[in-house]
Amino acid sequence: MKLLTNVRKLLLLQQSPKQRLITTARTITKISQPHDEAEPALTSSELDELERNCEMRHHKNNIPLIRQLVQALHSTGQTGQDQEQTRRQLEEQLELLPNATHPRLLGYDNQPLELANYKHRVLPEQGVAKEFSDLARALNLYRMDHLGNYTGHKSYYLTGQLAMMEQAIIQYALQSITRQGFKLISVPDILPRNIIEACGMRTEGERTQVYKLDTGECLSGTSEMALAGFFAQRQLAEQELPVKVAAVSRCYRAETSGLHEEKGIYRVHQFTKVEMFAIATPEQSEQILEQFKNTEIALFKQLGINFRLLDMPPCELGAPAYQKYDIEAWMPGRQMWGEISSCSNCTDYQAKRLQIKYRRDSDGSLAYAHTINGTATAIPRLLIALIESYQGAGNGNGNDSIQIPEVLVPFMNGQRTITKNKKVPEIKLVKFIKST
């Protein structure tokens, strides 16, 4: 716990540029007044803790450089201009640091901890179970071939009942989470770069997951960014918290994968997602994360798939999360666990960068709020899990019909089975038709 407190203290440094300047300036004063007990100086041991946190989370932050810069700020030899430059460099480095880590996760040794395993169906076994793309193609409900030159790499079409199921899942998720008090917000998918970076995603570099447009703006990878951006620069009253909101949005990810197990629509560049997001006080945030986790579990339980709940280790948290749960569904066609949902508590990491604050009831002071985010339903992988899990449940005569989960039936015009689509033509492509 001591480690956590110390790391949290260090996070004072990770604030908005304006705020950071003030804090960093105070830090310099602290450094020059080492005996001030009220505001202890940034010590070497605190830097050691910072380094351990980065190492544990597999972040390649340049701690030696941070040490150097802190030391340079100590030295009396620097002129005002040099100090300013050093301070700016230090700020840039601090910006890249990850959030603190929940002490519960410190002993996880790079492995997630399975907290629960839910079995709702007897699934077809290996060798019998078919994979999503084979099932969907046989039913004429999906196309992913020969599209690269026209609609881009890894683009896909869903047709007929599969396209209806996408909308049914959205309606089902919205109905469930609005009952839990989440307020729906329609969000923008095109966002300025700084909002995306403030949420902990890099927009530059070789392996960035963020698409950029010709205007310099970016495409949102998850509506968590737009929702966090909505609350940027806001000051909320403590009694308003927690604020729980949700959004249905299109998510864009530039990442690619050549892995065999991620083929088909498992990892795609565009998909629809229903997202949950909350702003809470530091006292509330852990409890809200538990609520998010329980909401997700309830959603997937009712869909009747087999899944497990994982508590993620430090190295899987990314930069902004303080703790994170993942839900993985068993995909019998692929014979693997696939992540279909997750939820994270980002504590004040995003709030500091976006200036999301609340006024305390007790003393009227302003404090940074905490942000929590979680996936209600992300379409492509959930479709894989559902179609692969419910395969072969038709009339038993060996056809490929697929049963529709009971909770989705009301959103599918009462249909209970997915059958072969005969209205959509089989794919027959021509290469060339001779011109006149």
Place this chain on the structure above:
Amino acid sequence: MLKLGGVLRKSFFLKRYISALYITGDKANEHYVTIQPFLDFAGTFRDRAALDHSISSRGLNINLETVLSKYKNYQTHHEQLLRLEKERDSITKQLKLLTKSGGSSEQLNALRENGKVLRNDAKELKQKLYPIEDDFIHEFLHLPNSLHSQCPASDVEKLIYMHKPTASRSSTSHLERKDLVHFVNNNCYYLMEQAAHFDVRVMQSLANYFVTRGDFVQTSNPDFVRCVLLEANATPLTHYYLVQEEHLQNKLNTAYLTGCGSFESFLGAMTKLSVYPSVLPMRFVACGRSYNREEALLYGPTPSLYTATQTNAVQSFVATQTADEADTELERVLNLAVDFYKSLDVPFRIVYTPAVSLTASESLRASIEVYAPSLKRYVCLGRISNFGDYVSKRILFSARREKHFDFLHLVGGPVLYTTRLIAALIELGVELPLGTLPGAQAAEPSVEAMTQHQRDLQEFKDLFK
């Protein structure tokens, strides 16, 4: 500065000398050919008067005389090349025969020499033909579709349906409703509460209405469309944002963010597709985002939900075998849309858009418009167009009859833009309905309609599910 950037971008696109849709042989090494459009010279030039009428009614700066003279020049060279190729073929055949029958070496050498000369001539002619071909084909691809007889040739739209005449009352802007709309700029807005629910629900309901009442097949489409398809559809490239891709293999065929609820997004699945006539007419409907950044600027200069780039949309797409069937299908789509909008009981109308406002691929456009009190004008909620077989020829979308290919007639377009409808409904003082929408699938009473007590009770019940 921004304005200058826009002008430069526009002029770049207008003067895009290289097309992703048609790449001549000399550039084929550098640029990958993704499709070879069917170039219907005979069909296009058959009715010159109609083509002239289409060009002048649309106000296009195209001199048909010049295009025709370029065609003649192209044809002459092309025919010459074909002759040479034919001669080369015949020499090859003669050579084969002579070799088999043991012809003399003099005869063989003479033929070989002749073949070499012909090969060099053909090579030379091809080099000469490339710039001629480039120049002509690109002008040919800019020629517009012929106009439908119903399309107004003047610059005034033609009213074909009106529901509830507008009271001339003006109203405050929807942006005043801060509880429902948080508008930042054309790329960034948030809808809250009932507006957010309506945004999703109206889109899903209308799509389902088309499925259940119109025998449409629902689809879920991609959001990026490459340049080659935008060119095939004669969509101005300035309408959409260019997506920067890290590893772009074909630099000419860049990706644009159209949204999965755009018409162009359907074209990827239809490119090079050959179907049996038995599946026709094919009727598809998709719902999702649309990101058109220019079309909405008509409703400026004040930015609002009427001018926003992003919206949810319901998009229709129909393919038929004949022009008559296309007319019937267009009417059918409009009837479905009319029935849906009538249930909202708001002032709306349908007009045929004048030729001057059409894109080159459209032969007719019916625009569904709702009255926007704050703008004191009608704004477009959707537009169903007849594309004839213009686009199909470019993307090779056909029906096969024995050895013959019929290019399909396309009808389609958005039947709903949710942002503009929400803005107008707010201004008209109409409550945003949810469960009562035609096509809505309300499984249970909506949460919004529940009292707090009912909501708490439901939450408690859900715990035990």
